[in-house]
Amino acid sequence: MKILFAALLQACVIQLSAQYTFFEPKEAFAIEVSLEHSLLKRLPIYRNSISSLVVSGDHIIGGTTADEGLTPFIFTASLSKRELVSFLDINETIPGQRSIRTGFSRGKNNGLYAGTIANKNEKGENQDGHLIEVKLDAAGASAIKDLGAPVPGEGIFSLTADSPGTLLYGITYPTGIFFTYNIATKTVKTFKDIVPSTQDLQTLSEYVLNPEDYLCKALIEGLQGQIFGSLPINKLFYFDPASQRFHIFEDHLPEVWGRRTLGQVESWAKSKDGKLYGGNAGDGQLFEINPVNKKVKNLGKPIMMPRLRGLAFGRDGKLYGIAGSLPGYAHLFSYNPNKEGFSDYGNPQFTMKAPGIEQGIDWRGFQLGTIASSPDGKYIVMGEDESLSHLLVFAVDANK
Amino acid sequence: MKSIRTNLGLGIIGRRNHHLGGNRVRIFGLILFSLSCLPVQSTSAQESITDKNMRFIDYYGFPGGSSAWNSIGYNPKDNTVYVGITDHRNKVALYIYDASKDSVHLKGFISELANLRPFQWQAKIHTKFVATSNGDMYFATDGGESREEYLMDHPKGYAGGFIMKWSPSEGRITNLGMGLEYESFKDIDIDTATGKIYTITYPQVHFLVYDPKTNEMKDYGRLGSGHVPRMMFTDRWSNCYYVDWRQRLVKYEKNSGKLVFAENSLPAFPGTPGEHIITGITAFANDERNGVIYFITYGAKVIAFYPQQTGIGNVVDLGGVIDVPGKEKWNYYVPNLNVGNNGKLYYVIGGHGIYAKKDQSLFVEFDPKSKTIKVLFEYPSTVFVEATGCNTKDKDGNLYFAGKRNVPRSERNKSNLAELGDNPTVPFLVKFNPDKKVQ
Numbered sequence: 001m002k003i004l005f006a007a008l009l010q011a012c013v014i015q016l017s018a019q020y021t022f023f024e025p026k027e028a029f030a031i032e033v034s035l036e037h038s039l040l041k042r043l044p045i046y047r048n049s050i051s052s053l054v055v056s057g058d059h060i061i062g063g064t065t066a067d068e069g070l071t072p073f074i075f076t077a078s079l080s081k082r083e084l085v086s087f088l089d090i091n092e093t094i095p096g097q098r099s100i101r102t103g104f105s106r107g108k109n110n111g112l113y114a115g116t117i118a119n120k121n122e123k124g125e126n127q128d129g130h131l132i133e134v135k136l137d138a139a140g141a142s143a144i145k146d147l148g149a150p151v152p153g154e155g156i157f158s159l160t161a162d163s164p165g166t167l168l169y170g171i172t173y174p175t176g177i178f179f180t181y182n183i184a185t186k187t188v189k190t191f192k193d194i195v196p197s198t199q200d201l202q203t204l205s206e207y208v209l210n211p212e213d214y215l216c217k218a219l220i221e222g223l224q225g226q227i228f229g230s231l232p233i234n235k236l237f238y239f240d241p242a243s244q245r246f247h248i249f250e251d252h253l254p255e256v257w258g259r260r261t262l263g264q265v266e267s268w269a270k271s272k273d274g275k276l277y278g279g280n281a282g283d284g285q286l287f288e289i290n291p292v293n294k295k296v297k298n299l300g301k302p303i304m305m306p307r308l309r310g311l312a313f314g315r316d317g318k319l320y321g322i323a324g325s326l327p328g329y330a331h332l333f334s335y336n337p338n339k340e341g342f343s344d345y346g347n348p349q350f351t352m353k354a355p356g357i358e359q360g361i362d363w364r365g366f367q368l369g370t371i372a373s374s375p376d377g378k379y380i381v382m383g384e385d386e387s388l389s390h391l392l393v394f395a396v397d398a399n400k
Numbered sequence: 401m402k403s404i405r406t407n408l409g410l411g412i413i414g415r416r417n418h419h420l421g422g423n424r425v426r427i428f429g430l431i432l433f434s435l436s437c438l439p440v441q442s443t444s445a446q447e448s449i450t451d452k453n454m455r456f457i458d459y460y461g462f463p464g465g466s467s468a469w470n471s472i473g474y475n476p477k478d479n480t481v482y483v484g485i486t487d488h489r490n491k492v493a494l495y496i497y498d499a500s501k502d503s504v505h506l507k508g509f510i511s512e513l514a515n516l517r518p519f520q521w522q523a524k525i526h527t528k529f530v531a532t533s534n535g536d537m538y539f540a541t542d543g544g545e546s547r548e549e550y551l552m553d554h555p556k557g558y559a560g561g562f563i564m565k566w567s568p569s570e571g572r573i574t575n576l577g578m579g580l581e582y583e584s585f586k587d588i589d590i591d592t593a594t595g596k597i598y599t600i601t602y603p604q605v606h607f608l609v610y611d612p613k614t615n616e617m618k619d620y621g622r623l624g625s626g627h628v629p630r631m632m633f634t635d636r637w638s639n640c641y642y643v644d645w646r647q648r649l650v651k652y653e654k655n656s657g658k659l660v661f662a663e664n665s666l667p668a669f670p671g672t673p674g675e676h677i678i679t680g681i682t683a684f685a686n687d688e689r690n691g692v693i694y695f696i697t698y699g700a701k702v703i704a705f706y707p708q709q710t711g712i713g714n715v716v717d718l719g720g721v722i723d724v725p726g727k728e729k730w731n732y733y734v735p736n737l738n739v740g741n742n743g744k745l746y747y748v749i750g751g752h753g754i755y756a757k758k759d760q761s762l763f764v765e766f767d768p769k770s771k772t773i774k775v776l777f778e779y780p781s782t783v784f785v786e787a788t789g790c791n792t793k794d795k796d797g798n799l800y801f802a803g804k805r806n807v808p809r810s811e812r813n814k815s816n817l818a819e820l821g822d823n824p825t826v827p828f829l830v831k832f833n834p835d836k837k838v839q
Contacts, residue, residue, distance in 0.1 A: 037661040039663070045621065045659065046621065305553070329604075351674075356646060356665060359677075361645060366625075367604075387621020
């Protein structure tokens, strides 16, 4: 029906023989997060690109990225109410920040941890990014605690926590310094082992690549407490907390011939049995790491475009992810290793209802930057990466 | 150059009979016309309008050309009307109608005029043509939906649309380049003082501002989602207007260089579906003398808008485009609008499967002062199936629309129509003047 109506709406087409359908799960909706000049509780334009997401109980917690010179927000939306319930301007706690792109890591005592990247100063110099702790009250209102800047002059590009929730591991921006942060003692250790070498930087510059293009965008903890990530050029590493040493994989990231300089992990997910699934930004391959022998298996590309911006397991056992990005469109996909393999759901388009648009409008997610699942795997939540961004949510069928 | 087929002496009835092969055609010139299902009202100024006030002008030289969608515009510099005619595949013809000489000129095809390679194919011009003070005409190109939207970097996919300039003095096109990769353009407007171009992309609904003098392009971000509103317009200060997904006016305020959003949505009938809200405005016409811009929404509302230099101006709900008993008030398709020198609005209802009366197009006069609606002409779809085009009026007060007609089944096998496909339409230029005869 939606396709038929969409065909009518194509006001410039003589005939639209649409050979596609939109993904229509039984329970799906969009939540309006951003709206300029409104009395509704909404985020303003250019400060709301949803770059971090986590789901806790009924609450979706998001962190945003702003345009240069503007400051981001932490926001909370309710799954049951399907609306934005609160937001905080980071600038009120830590002035001058621009981005929260690390995702949220769960610590002890229900703390959520993230890192920020600051706006440059008037001279164009990088400023301090901070670690923050976010806590919610029962109503979803958040409080932010500034944990300081782990590495002066550097932002925080990626972050994860260990299973006990006592240690944070991160990579700084733009240099790529690996660091650990002890939440209890607030002590920081830094490591330069994965900082790109001068030779690598020379190679990367030949391809006109910036730190955003080659620094590891996501970290994850394996079952033995090792921290996994990537480094230029097209390599994988793990950090062993016990020995405090880095190990470079013999296997490299999956590559398309001639494009290995683009290799960069930008997403991870861990299955219940400890397998690690990673997304390679460079060419959009999904890959799997054997946790025992550290072998890398290329699982292929869900779509023909590069980027694999997020991964999250649903309660049906499928791995859901976001493939593609500008200059194309993001596609929602799933991967089921035992049955159908990849399924491409295209741009999700769900109904958005809110005061003033009670009848609902179709919201199509062209650019999706983040994905997260609720702890029970029922809900998959996706955040848009736009000048005016919203959430798209669907419920995963229970595994039969 | 080729002269138009004037049909003088035949009138539209004669021409229609030719095309219909004896089908009975109902034309109502004077407002003696009354449909029992339509609340037609009368005004005294209407007495003189007959089919002589209306004229259909044929194009030539492009048998495969099937239609235009708002790719029409007026150049006050030399009193000409520009139209882009598409085959909805990969050819777009540029026609110029010289209103002073009453002649149509085929200037060529966009791909050749702009030196496009086959992989840069363009299926149509979807924007209006806008004029600079020196008479140059700007427009932009479009890919034509599915093949554009989903094949993308496939070898048969769409590279992206181009902004172009036609120079009448030089008789050539300048290709000013793309906007966003893989994105086409649905509409364009211009700041006549600075020459800056405003445009909206498809399908991601990005509002762009482009300065041809510096080649600087700024992306102001996405303003919609499920469907791209097709219309943007400017006010007397060259601020540009569009709508967001709530059908709120969004103004690019040139003095600040920022987007300003209206707090409230435009008026809509109760029950207007979200799909119609998100599609925004389908037509506009600028009554500069009276400082008002009229527009029609995809929810079939006629609205008067009184712009102001700073901030959003006043919006006045003038009611629906028509009201047919038993039909939803929001469910009429009006992708066209002109305002006559008499201050009245003229538009054609019908197209894309949405009609006030089954398979009929209604040519309507709307008086903004009295809010009265008159159906001036009623056409079967084989004579006039749909009109697009906005705000196109020449120096003599003639109003222009980009029209088309369905080809009857009996005519579909004719050799000169073979290129039009399974559901062929034939485009023509509509010239109408409420105050004087045009044929």
